[in-house]
Structure formats: C-alpha cells, structure tokens
Amino acid sequence: MDKHYSVDDLLYLMAQLRNPDGGCPWDLKQNFASIVPSTIEEAYEVAEAIEAEDFEHLHEELGDLLFQVIFYAQLGREAGHFDFSRIVDTLVRKLVRRHPHVFPSGQLYGDNRTDAVDEAQVKKNWEAIKAEERQAKGEGGTLDGVAVGLPALTRAAKLQKRASGVGFDWPSVDGVLAKIEEEIAELRAAIAAEDEQHAQEELGDLLFTCVNAARHLKVDPEAALRGCNRKFERRFSAVEQQLQAQGRQPSDASLEELDQLWNRAKQQD
Template sequence: MSEQRFTVDDLLHLMAQLRNPDGGCPWDLKQTFATIVPSTIEEAYEVAEAIEREDFEHLHEELGDLLFQVIFYAQLGSEQERFDFSRIVDTLVRKLVRRHPHVFPSGQLYGDNNIADIDESEVKRNWEAIKAEEREAKGEKGTLDGVAEGLPALTRALKLQKRAAGVGFDWPEIDGVLEKVEEEIRELRSAIANEGAERAREELGDLLFSCVNVARHLKVDPEAALRQCNRKFERRFNRVESALKEDGRQPADASLEELDRLWDQAKSGE
C-alpha cells in the first residue's frame, strides 16, 4: 500500500492550525507580514542555491519551504479579511493567461485555444508590452516605475537597466560598456586619492552599476555570478586554511607572501 500523499488543502489546514489562538504554535501566532519577510528571502535564495548546485535531491524540499511562505501570507491575509490562498491562485492564473495570448488567444484557460506560430523574441516583446499596460493601469506611468526598492541591489540595477534598454537607452555593443567600466575605475581611483570616502562610495556604486551592465550584455545574472564567485573564494580559502592547519597554524600566523603562495596553489589545483 502506497504512503499517503498530502495535498495543498492539507497544507492550508496545517497553517490554520498553527495560527489557531486555541492551541496553535506560539511562534507562528506572533508573526506578521513584516516579520516573515526575511524568511521568505532566505528560502528563495536556498532554492536558487540548490538549483545552482544541481542538488535536485533536495530541491523539492527547498521549494516546499518557499511554498510555505506563500501559505503563511495567505493565512495572514485571510485572518485580516484582505485575501486568501484561492484569491492568490485566481489572480495568478488570470495574469498568466493574459500575458500569454499566443497560448490562450480566447483569453480563457480552457476552451478553443490554438497556439499561435510565434518565436521567442516576439513572445518577449508581447510580454513586456502587456506588463507595461498593467503597470500603467496601476498608475505606474514612468518607464522605471514599479521596480521594487526591496530587491537586492544587483538585481534591481539589472531590472532598471532592462527597463531603460527596452525604450532604447542602451549601449549598442558591449565594448562601450567595458569602456564605461574602465572610466568608472579611473574615477574611483581619483576619488580615493583626492576626494574622500563619501565621493569614493558614490564612484564605487557607479562602478558596480556598470559591472551589472556588462553582465546584462553577456546575458548573465549578476547575482548568480557573484554567488558563484563567493563559493569559489570560499573553496580556495578553505584550502589555504587547511594547508596551514596541517602545520598547526592559522591564517593569522602566516605572512601575506605565504598566503598568496598557498592561494596560487589552491587555484592551480582546480
């Protein structure tokens, strides 16, 4: 006999029980929309990390943790009579049907929907046009309106640049972007030498923004690229530290020259 499989309805029931003032979980009962935001962000990054590591054995578990965040918000919304899970699903399905007219030309999820002969570039153009209409309906009339300020800075920079590029404000070739990076490096050097910390911070921001532009032209996610770099740095530094520990030492006990030598060895061993 196969093991019972729980459903979304079971998950909704579980969440209601956790938030039940009569016998629920004290921690869950204390939470608000604001207090669970950090957990939501953390769970999203854990999903991304599992995918980047190709840890598909545990990906379903991480996706479940992320889904629980949505269920938690739905419960809070229901308690405050703002929305519930069914409204979340309804709004999502309607939006996706609206944004895929090439798949649902009748505007209905079910029925006579003949898939149109359309290429990916046209799909993207239509998608952006429909999203622009939706933003305007919300009163967001500017090109850059609606890009959430709570996004990680690299991700928000990428979204802002994509919006601007969508209306023609973009470098035609990556060479121009790379020249801009070099210009920003020169300006950062000058600020450090002559203008103090505050000006240097501004120039550093300009440099990072330009680096995101390079990533966009390369069709690389800058957040993912930096996460990969972080893992590489961590892996190599751990090798340096392990080599020193074999002699009963810590990194602080070694000279910079020795650390550089061990670092080069760690790099060459990959």
C-alpha cells in the same frame, strides 16, 4: 501506501499553526513583515540547490518556499485582505493575459489554437502587456514598479533592462567595458583625493556598470557573484587546510605566504 498530502492539507496545517487555541506560539507571533527575511532566505536556498544541481533536496527547498506563500495567505485571510484562492485566481488570470499566443481566447480553457510565434515576439508581447498593467496601476514611468526591496544587483539589472527597452543602452558590451574603465579611473581619483563620500559614489557607479556588462553578456549578476563567493570559500578553505596541516592558522602567516598558498589552491581548483 503512505498518504500523499495536498495543498488543502497544507492550508489546514497552517490554520492550525495560527490557531489561538493550541497553535504554535512562534507562528502566532509572526506578521507580514517578520517573515520577509525567511522568504528571501528560502528563495536563495532554492537558487543554491538549482545551481548546485542538488535535485535530491530541491523539492524540499521548494516546499519551504511554498510554505512562505501559504503563511502569507493565512495572514491575509485573518486580516480580511485575501486568501490562498484569491492568490491563485489572480496569478492564473495574469498568466493567461500575458500569454495571448497560447490563450488567444483570453480563457484558460476553450479554443486556444493559435499560430506559432517566435521567442522574440513572445518577449515583446510580454513587455508590452506588463507595461499596460503598470499603466493601469498608475505606474506610467519607464522605471516605475521595480521593487525597492530587491537585492541591489538584481534591481540594477531590472532598471537597466527597462531603460534598454526604450532605447537607452549601449549597442554592444564594448561600450560597457569602456565605461567600466572610465569608472575605475574616477574611483582612483576619488581615493587619491581622500574623498570618502565621492569614493563610495564612484564605487556604486562601477558596480552598476558591471551589472550592465552582465546584462549584455546575458549573465545573472547575482548568480555570478554567488558563484564567485563559493569559489572564494573553496579556495580560502584550502589555504586554511594547508596551514592547519602544519598546526597553524591564517593569522600566523604573512600576507606573502597566504598569497602563495592561495595561488597553490587556485591551481588545484
């Protein structure tokens, strides 16, 4: 039977890759900042596999994402900041603390029997505990601690969720949709005035409000846009295939013809 490697084996492998004596030249050149793009890319590949229900390859994508954590852990150990065991310890302690309905003793092991609570109460407790944690870090403001490096759509949703938690929100999606119409009118006015900077600002307002609509509809805006991207790719590829069957390229067709082919692809989608 083939050996099944463990996390300990992965940690050993990473240490060897970073070993100055015989390690991998590429891995040895990396630092915290240089592997951030790979981390983001791997996270999106996990999301893509899940959305495509590609469970045959999901475990591989999750492994690639785990490797990013292992890489950071090795860099942290070398610099004397932290190691993998500290990452795990901090995570377990935080999750125990944030789940008092499961671990009322405050310990992972022990007598943790508790009365059942509903999901709404769990979410309320979770947000209250996270707020306490932010205050302990000196992040007293409602919007403090929302990572600046997040994708803009995701960060907008998190900022809006925080504001909603203190009552700054529309009571229903109807108010958001009315605001979208208002923002479109303001964008049209900025375009008519040929004010590029104002138009950019109004477009940002429109996108921000669309994210708010997604939040009210309980839709992840990033997932919605990724789905739209896939749909666009699929339909445009169908347009190209129709033209290639005639020995032509999209650049050979008029906009009117492209639009007709697009509508045909849309109907067949």
